[in-house]
Amino acid sequence: MIDLSEIPVAKPAKGSAGKTGTWRVLRPVIRYDKCTRCRLCIMYCVENTIDQEPNLYPKIDYDYCKGCGVCAQVCPTKAIAMVPEVK
Amino acid sequence: MLVQKGKVLALVGNHAVAYAVKQAKPQVLAVFPITPQTTMLEKLSEYIDKGELRAELIKVESEHSAMAAIFGAALAGPRVFTATASQGLLYMTEMIYWVGGQRVPLVAAVATRAIASPWSIWDDHQDFVSKRDAIWVQMMAENVQDAYDITLMAFRISEDPRVMMPVMMGFDGFILTHTMERVEVLPDSVVDEFIPPREFKLIDFDNPLGIGAVATPDNYAKYRKKAMEAMERAKSVIKEVMANFEEITGRKQYGLTECYMCEDADYLLVGMGAWVGDMRVAVSRLRERGKKVGLLKIRVFRPFPREEVREALKGRKGVVVFDRAYSFGSGGVLSLEVKANAYGLTTPIHTVVAGLGGKDVRPRDIEGALEDLTEGKLEEERWLA
Amino acid sequence: MMFLRGNAACPGCPIPKELDALLEVTGKKTVLVVPASCTSVILGDTQGGQPSTVPVIHSAFAAAPAIASGVAASLRMRGEEDATVVVWAGDGGTGDIGFASLSGAAERNENILYVCYDNEAYMNTGIQRSGLTPYGAWTTTTPSGKKEFKKPLPLIVAEHRVPYVATASIAYLNDYQSKVRKAKSIKGFRYIHLLSPCPPGWRFDAGLTVEIAKLAVETGVWPLYEIENGEFRLTSISKVLVDKSKRKPVEAYLRYQGRFSKMTPEEVKALQDYVDKMWEEIREMTKK
Ligand SMILES: Cc1ncc(C[n+]2csc(CCOP(=O)(O)OP(=O)(O)O)c2C)c(N)n1
Ligand code: SF4
Ligand code: SF4
Ligand code: SF4
Ligand SMILES: [Mg+2]
Numbered sequence: 001m002i003d004l005s006e007i008p009v010a011k012p013a014k015g016s017a018g019k020t021g022t023w024r025v026l027r028p029v030i031r032y033d034k035c036t037r038c039r040l041c042i043m044y045c046v047e048n049t050i051d052q053e054p055n056l057y058p059k060i061d062y063d064y065c066k067g068c069g070v071c072a073q074v075c076p077t078k079a080i081a082m083v084p085e086v087k
Numbered sequence: 088m089l090v091q092k093g094k095v096l097a098l099v100g101n102h103a104v105a106y107a108v109k110q111a112k113p114q115v116l117a118v119f120p121i122t123p124q125t126t127m128l129e130k131l132s133e134y135i136d137k138g139e140l141r142a143e144l145i146k147v148e149s150e151h152s153a154m155a156a157i158f159g160a161a162l163a164g165p166r167v168f169t170a171t172a173s174q175g176l177l178y179m180t181e182m183i184y185w186v187g188g189q190r191v192p193l194v195a196a197v198a199t200r201a202i203a204s205p206w207s208i209w210d211d212h213q214d215f216v217s218k219r220d221a222i223w224v225q226m227m228a229e230n231v232q233d234a235y236d237i238t239l240m241a242f243r244i245s246e247d248p249r250v251m252m253p254v255m256m257g258f259d260g261f262i263l264t265h266t267m268e269r270v271e272v273l274p275d276s277v278v279d280e281f282i283p284p285r286e287f288k289l290i291d292f293d294n295p296l297g298i299g300a301v302a303t304p305d306n307y308a309k310y311r312k313k314a315m316e317a318m319e320r321a322k323s324v325i326k327e328v329m330a331n332f333e334e335i336t337g338r339k340q341y342g343l344t345e346c347y348m349c350e351d352a353d354y355l356l357v358g359m360g361a362w363v364g365d366m367r368v369a370v371s372r373l374r375e376r377g378k379k380v381g382l383l384k385i386r387v388f389r390p391f392p393r394e395e396v397r398e399a400l401k402g403r404k405g406v407v408v409f410d411r412a413y414s415f416g417s418g419g420v421l422s423l424e425v426k427a428n429a430y431g432l433t434t435p436i437h438t439v440v441a442g443l444g445g446k447d448v449r450p451r452d453i454e455g456a457l458e459d460l461t462e463g464k465l466e467e468e469r470w471l472a
Numbered sequence: 473m474m475f476l477r478g479n480a481a482c483p484g485c486p487i488p489k490e491l492d493a494l495l496e497v498t499g500k501k502t503v504l505v506v507p508a509s510c511t512s513v514i515l516g517d518t519q520g521g522q523p524s525t526v527p528v529i530h531s532a533f534a535a536a537p538a539i540a541s542g543v544a545a546s547l548r549m550r551g552e553e554d555a556t557v558v559v560w561a562g563d564g565g566t567g568d569i570g571f572a573s574l575s576g577a578a579e580r581n582e583n584i585l586y587v588c589y590d591n592e593a594y595m596n597t598g599i600q601r602s603g604l605t606p607y608g609a610w611t612t613t614t615p616s617g618k619k620e621f622k623k624p625l626p627l628i629v630a631e632h633r634v635p636y637v638a639t640a641s642i643a644y645l646n647d648y649q650s651k652v653r654k655a656k657s658i659k660g661f662r663y664i665h666l667l668s669p670c671p672p673g674w675r676f677d678a679g680l681t682v683e684i685a686k687l688a689v690e691t692g693v694w695p696l697y698e699i700e701n702g703e704f705r706l707t708s709i710s711k712v713l714v715d716k717s718k719r720k721p722v723e724a725y726l727r728y729q730g731r732f733s734k735m736t737p738e739e740v741k742a743l744q745d746y747v748d749k750m751w752e753e754i755r756e757m758t759k760k
Contacts, residue, residue: 152573297515
């Protein structure tokens with residue numbers, strides 16, 4: 001058997017760079033009244049941090065969302081607002 | 088186990104190594120031609136073409152890619168092999184370190200050759216010793232039989248879980264690669280038993296690893312320390328494998344070093360590689376003339392046999408190390424290694440730098456230097472140039 | 473989800489999404505070979521772990537196609553030919569330092585899917601020009617803009633007569649994924665060149681990543697096509713862009729990116745002419 005502690009390898013992990021949500025300067029906030037459940041934000045979120053709820057609405061995982069704003073840009077109904085993080 | 092008598096063949100060094108490789112049954116090879124290794128590549132191609140070796144030979148476009156290709160192949164499980172020399176070894180340097188750092192078991196043969204510029208296709212050890220810090224076990228052959236033997240042992244040592252490290256088998260370009268000698272080869276079935284099936288495999292779709300991912304400073308240092316420890320462990324593993332090989336073949340294997348006519352020797356000659364054969368002759372002749380001289384052969388260069396060397400130096404009146412590689416601005420490479428382990432001993436250690444770029448070294452040059460040593464006439468560093 | 477959240481990519485970096493979309497198609501039996509690049513860093517470390525859920529082999533800068541060749545040979549030997557060996561490399565690793573290795577693997581028609589994610593500079597080392605940096609672009613080594621045009625890598629690879637070459641864009645995910653799907657079904661050397669906008673390197677707001685990628689296609693700067701067994705075919709919206717009137721002016725693409733901000737009107741025109749000429753060549757290729 002190979003002793004894996006002997007050799008440099010990494011194992012799969014969520015948050016390999018930590019809780020990247022702490023990087024955020026702007027916070028994407030979904031206005032569900034405007035959301036048509038088109039899924040575009042889910043498709044294009046570059047960090048894979050938007051999940052789909054059982055009711056098909058998008059939900060942002062703020063532990064890891066980096067606040068880049070791509071979701072807000074691609075949303076056809078402008079349902080996502082980027083608001084300053086209050087720290 | 089009973090001594091296994093195989094066939095006796097007349098083989099040039101490159102073909103003897105190719106024969107050993109065929110018997111070790113690697114599944115993937117990647118070799119790029121370079122003198123004086125090329126005829127080994129051609130022999131291996133022939134074995135594959137005839138179906139005597141069931142392997143894929145990747146016809147890479149450079150040595151960098153040769154080492155890269157067998158690295159990738161080895162991660163997926165199979166046994167792998169490459170061979171090169173000189174410029175080719177330098178060209179694959181980045182991947183040599185890569186493979187060592189990742190602790191991948193594999194075997195590379197190096198047909199030693201001088202390094203340009205200026206161009207030289209002839210033998211010295213500058214290429215081989217330049218890889219001393221790359222986390223590779225490095226062994227050097229004295230003759231064609233030795234090259235065959237070491238190649239077989241290299242696979243077993245490399246894949247031993249206590250070692251898990253690449254092994255480099257060096258043998259002098261032309262002097263061994265192109266010289267035909269009598270070689271006893273083992274029956275295939277004996278080799279099969281001697282080299283157990285390979286266990287190493289890092290690519291596993293059910294346990295997906297990031298192989299060689301970034302290591303933070305703390306982790307990097309930790310992996311390096313583990314490599315250092317494995318290199319130390321390798322010493323006993325090499326001895327164990329050699330002992331087993333000796334049992335099988337009936338051929339004396341000695342260990343990391345061999346001390347020839349050492350017992351009562353006042354003066355010691357130290358060398359590595361093919362010219363050790365000439366050194367034996369020189370020592371015998373001087374013995375005939377009543378000079379108490381002996382010979383220490385370095386068979387394993389990494390891990391360096393520190394304890395054995397130190398032990399061999401004790402109580403001698405003088406030592407001369409023959410060097411076929413030089414660290415400019417410092418000294419003969421093997422000499423430096425020997426001196427580093429003579430700490431606290433008063434034995435003077437001399438260096439003879441010879442055979443660079445294939446410059447002819449006659450047995451009487453060796454004899455002369457050794458005789459001068461016994462008569463207090465040898466300079467601290469002598470260049471036969 | 474094949475590529476896990478919380479990795480080290482910059483905000484707005486498309487690489488995690490590009491890899492996720494790739495792996496979604498190629499599946500669990502994929503090996504990624506990744507040379508020195510931004511992705512080496514995104515792929516985590518031995519302690520914190522890696523975002524990839526498939527095996528990754530980290531590679532020296534110039535070695536990825538050769539390593540992948542070795543892996544492919546081993547998998548063949550092991551009878552695991554249903555697995556996909558993917559090289560995932562930057563433009564520098566592909567078109568500059570790794571070019572000989574790439575060409576060797578292509579010529580041998582190795583069973584590899586090679587994806588070049590092209591962020592048009594050496595980003596990992598802090599935005600230095602590469603052979604694939606476009607004309608006019610600022611980088612730290614082209615302070616007054618690059619004077620040479622981008623190396624036409626997909627076409628150079630196609631000249632190796634490999635079975636499949638395609639270009640792709642993060643803005644056209646369906647097009648990208650269907651190309652990966654097609655590539656996966658083909659044996660031999662397959663090459664996908666993916667334009668990969670980089671917010672800090674191209675000097676644009678991180679939220680605009682997809683928008684910029686889209687403009688690259690709409691202006692014709694980045695044509696989407698595939699070359700299957702030598703047959704050239706435009707794909708997605710690029711199909712209609714042979715007609716110059718359907719293309720937006722390149723200025724619309726340059727405008728949002730700080731790296732082009734110092735271009736003179738003459739230089740912008742030179743780039744526009746270059747793009748127009750490229751489309752004339754494309755028109756010829758589509759006729760073949
Ligand atoms: C042999 C070698 N030279 C230089 C480097 C330093 N280096 C690491 S990544 C890199 C640039 C990578 O550029 P590219 O391939 O375009 O990938 P990107 O970082 O842009 O994603 C350089 C120059 C290296 N790692 N190895
Ligand atoms: S893109 Fe906008 S409309 Fe579509 S699902 Fe997301 S928030 Fe809702
Ligand atoms: S801000 Fe960026 S990371 Fe956060 S949810 Fe939107 S696209 Fe994803
Ligand atoms: S520098 Fe560019 S390519 Fe690199 S991680 Fe950041 S956004 Fe991605
Ligand atoms: Mg780049």
